Amino acid sequence: MDGTILVADxxxxxxxxxxxxxxxxxxxxxxxxxxxxxxxxxAEGRGDAVITDVMMPDGNGLEMLPKIAEDRPxxxxxxxSAQNTIMTAIKATEAxxxxxxxxxxDLPDLMKRTARALEQGAGPRAATPATEQDRDDLPMVxxxxxxxxLYRVVAxxxxxxxxxxxxxxxxxxxxxIARAIHDxxxxxxxxxxxxxxxxxxDIEGPAKVLARVRGGTLLIDEIGDIPQEVQARIARMxxxxxEDAPRFLATSQSDLAAAMDQGKLRSDLYYRLSGATxxxxxxxxxxxxxxxxxxxxxxRAERPSDxxxxxxxxxxxxxxxxTWPGNVRQLEHVVRQLTLTSRASEISLAEAENVLGTLxxxxxxxxxxxxxxxxxxxxxxxRRYFDLHSGVLPPAGLYTRILREVEAPLIEIALAATxxxxxKCADLLGINRNTLRKKILDLDIEVTRGRKMM
Numbered sequence: 204m205d206g207t208i209l210v211a212d213x214x215x216x217x218x219x220x221x222x223x224x225x226x227x228x229x230x231x232x233x234x235x236x237x238x239x240x241x242x243x244x245x246a247e248g249r250g251d252a253v254i255t256d257v258m259m260p261d262g263n264g265l266e267m268l269p270k271i272a273e274d275r276p277x278x279x280x281x282x283x284s285a286q287n288t289i290m291t292a293i294k295a296t297e298a299x300x301x302x303x304x305x306x307x308x309d310l311p312d313l314m315k316r317t318a319r320a321l322e323q324g325a326g327p328r329a330a331t332p333a334t335e336q337d338r339d340d341l342p343m344v345x346x347x348x349x350x351x352x353l354y355r356v357v358a359x360x361x362x363x364x365x366x367x368x369x370x371x372x373x374x375x376x377x378x379x380i381a382r383a384i385h386d387x388x389x390x391x392x393x394x395x396x397x398x399x400x401x402x403x404x405d406i407e408g409p410a411k412v413l414a415r416v417r418g419g420t421l422l423i424d425e426i427g428d429i430p431q432e433v434q435a436r437i438a439r440m441x442x443x444x445x446e447d448a449p450r451f452l453a454t455s456q457s458d459l460a461a462a463m464d465q466g467k468l469r470s471d472l473y474y475r476l477s478g479a480t481x482x483x484x485x486x487x488x489x490x491x492x493x494x495x496x497x498x499x500x501x502x503r504a505e506r507p508s509d510x511x512x513x514x515x516x517x518x519x520x521x522x523x524x525x526t527w528p529g530n531v532r533q534l535e536h537v538v539r540q541l542t543l544t545s546r547a548s549e550i551s552l553a554e555a556e557n558v559l560g561t562l563x564x565x566x567x568x569x570x571x572x573x574x575x576x577x578x579x580x581x582x583x584x585x586r587r588y589f590d591l592h593s594g595v596l597p598p599a600g601l602y603t604r605i606l607r608e609v610e611a612p613l614i615e616i617a618l619a620a621t622x623x624x625x626x627k628c629a630d631l632l633g634i635n636r637n638t639l640r641k642k643i644l645d646l647d648i649e650v651t652r653g654r655k656m657m
Contacts, residue, residue, distance in 0.1 A: 206251035268298035296358035371483030374532035393419030400429035418447035
């Protein structure tokens with residue numbers, strides 16, 4: 204990399220690590236703990252890219268992005284933040300940040316994004332003020348990579364007119380994501396209407412729905428369960444474009460690509476709706492977010508007495524090991540019930556077991572400490588991969604593709620764990636150093652000397 208990076212973070216350790224890593228990569232670095240100093244540097248024309256925290260002692264980094272865009276329209280800004288909610292990603296996108304990463308972040312990943320910022324630049328950008336209709340109470344909380352990736356995609360989709368398919372299990376928050384796309388879009392002052400297949404079954408149904416939505420956002424709930432006759436009406440409704448045509452969103456618990464292959468979903472409707480597809484992960488696939496979500500629900504819960512409940516360590520372990528078949532919605536209901544029934548300021552293991560044990564169809568607890576064998580996890584994903592092809596064999600070369608997907612993150616994580624020392628990394632992996640070098644080149648892995656950011 205070649206360029207000057209302005210780093211602003213009130214955490215001295217982060218400033219030191221970023222300065223060392225960027226300097227080793229060939230960059231010049233100016234680091235500060237003051238947002239005021241950062242803005243002065245920007246005004247003076249310093250820097251080719253900016254890395255800034257959100258919460259600083261003398262201000263909010265996100266609120267400064269419009270000013271940076273005004274002073275330096277083509278200066279790329281990467282936002283890093285410990286506030287791991289969808290609002291942070293949305294506000295960063297609205298302010299036209301080049302990229303957004305949650306804390307804790309992986310240093311090699313940040314280095315790659317910084318290199319892209321220097322190479323591509325941010326391009327022309329116009330500052331967009333953050334919406335006044337802040338929805339910090341949205342229960343879409345998570346610092347896991349899968350959730351952060353989802354947040355970034357949602358933020359990019361907000362102000363487009365692309366139809367969006369949102370699929371995931373019941374209780375994962377599909378309708379919340381649809382609502383967020385509307386509430387932070389250019390259509391937020393227009394109606395947001397949710398309809399089911401029953402409301403569209405009547406011959407006049409589509410016309411009545413369009414009259415209600417009036418150019419706003421139309422969410423079709425569980426599109427995969429709608430009869431094909433009604434699906435044809437929806438397709439025709441989408442084709443009947445006009446000046447006040449709504450934006451179309453749809454949710455589904457089933458895999459619509461598979462449903463189309465099986466003849467349950469019209470292909471013309473699927474392709475009309477699939478301008479973008481969002482996969483909302485199940486709670487069991489982001490176990491690390493359970494403590495954050497639990498804390499969020501405990502803080503919001505209304506208690507008969509004063510004070511906020513906390514979860515004891517044994518109860519927290521129980522929550523992490525539970526499979527949560529009802530996903531985030533089930534977790535919210537469990538926390539709400541515990542809030543009403545708990546007698547102390549801390550929820551005990553016995554109280555948590557009692558509530559989980561009274562659920563209608565509780566899933567068995569995982570036998571391991573919230574983990575799954577790698578082999579079992581790979582087998583599960585491979586079976587799903589084959590199932591998605593509905594009896595048709597995947598493209599040839601599967602062996603190489605699967606090995607590459609496993610090999611690349613393994614080497615990247617091992618390099619990060621050994622601070623980029625290839626000799627130590629090769630020893631850790633149990634392979635020859637020359638073999639490691641070849642794989643780094645073949646897999647296009649960027650090696651950065653420095654410690655992994657935690």
